[in-house]
Amino acid sequence: MAATPGEATLARGAVGSSRPRWGFARREAMWGYLFISPWIAGFLLFTLIPMAAALVFSLTDFDLRKPDAIHFIGLRNYERLLVDHGVQSSLLTTIRYILITVPLNLVFSLAVATLLNSPQVAGRSAFRTLFYMPIQIPLVAATLIWAGVLNGSSGWVNQALGAVGITGPDWIGDSGWVLVTLALIGLWSCGNMMLIFIAGLQSVPSELYDAARVDGAGRWATFTRVTVPLITPVIFYNVLISLVTSFQVFIQPYVLKNGIPDDATNLFNVNLYREAFSFNQMGYASALAWVLFGVILVVTLVLFWSSRRWVYYAAER
Numbered sequence: 001m002a003a004t005p006g007e008a009t010l011a012r013g014a015v016g017s018s019r020p021r022w023g024f025a026r027r028e029a030m031w032g033y034l035f036i037s038p039w040i041a042g043f044l045l046f047t048l049i050p051m052a053a054a055l056v057f058s059l060t061d062f063d064l065r066k067p068d069a070i071h072f073i074g075l076r077n078y079e080r081l082l083v084d085h086g087v088q089s090s091l092l093t094t095i096r097y098i099l100i101t102v103p104l105n106l107v108f109s110l111a112v113a114t115l116l117n118s119p120q121v122a123g124r125s126a127f128r129t130l131f132y133m134p135i136q137i138p139l140v141a142a143t144l145i146w147a148g149v150l151n152g153s154s155g156w157v158n159q160a161l162g163a164v165g166i167t168g169p170d171w172i173g174d175s176g177w178v179l180v181t182l183a184l185i186g187l188w189s190c191g192n193m194m195l196i197f198i199a200g201l202q203s204v205p206s207e208l209y210d211a212a213r214v215d216g217a218g219r220w221a222t223f224t225r226v227t228v229p230l231i232t233p234v235i236f237y238n239v240l241i242s243l244v245t246s247f248q249v250f251i252q253p254y255v256l257k258n259g260i261p262d263d264a265t266n267l268f269n270v271n272l273y274r275e276a277f278s279f280n281q282m283g284y285a286s287a288l289a290w291v292l293f294g295v296i297l298v299v300t301l302v303l304f305w306s307s308r309r310w311v312y313y314a315a316e317r
Helices: 005-057 076-082 085-116 124-136 139-149 156-163 178-187 191-202 206-214 219-230 232-247 251-256 268-278 282-310
Strands: none
Touching: 005 282, 076 282, 085 124, 085 178, 085 191, 085 232, 085 268, 085 282, 124 191, 139 178, 139 251, 178 251, 191 232, 206 219, 219 232, 232 282, 251 268, 268 282
């Protein structure tokens, strides 16, 4: 049956009105891509392409001293690292460093955030700023400062301990203390984690605290039964970022030991740097970099898998 004149007019209007909307969507998408193009260019030039190049180099015997003599050797670099004692030692040292620094950073940052979130603390904004400011100091400068503060003979820490009759350890020279020293230096830049914890603490509904007080819960019970479960997404995020950062730590141990690491400070990234720029084995170092990427990826996936058991998302309940 033929359409009436009114129906034909409505149909033409509907088709005509869809074209401007489609054109607006295209223009909006083009402007969006234009605005993010600097990030896309940076990601391609400084992340994706270097990663692809490192993957290619990991399959070669690329030596920085002989850039024109590169040969494809397949998986030989990966076979070598499986029996390389230095790689195994550096990975174990990195794991020990992570077991010290990640819990210490989390507990310290959460404690400071809880204190600075309390309305009874005067000047909270000023203290938050003071705790955050050290993160703006370059890591090399901060590490050199701490190397002086923690000096075994002339450092302020040992002098303060000596004033009360305590003999301080050799924080940097003693292999049993150097990982603890690196963890303490890491506390210097805990401001970012502290601010994230404060944001999480402020997102807890106040009526839950009122209900806990009515039920007779004390401060510790309220903190462990109300606060901690509701900020587990924030704890998960901080654990993830802290783990990834700790696996990649390099500047602090390198500067602290003047680039000559012993077994106590031979972390994975330090060992990778030595293979690349001290021994000029860029192909082998590229294989180490991809192994580090694989280890971080596996740890991240395991952490995400475990989060289903201990991370509480209110929107999903």
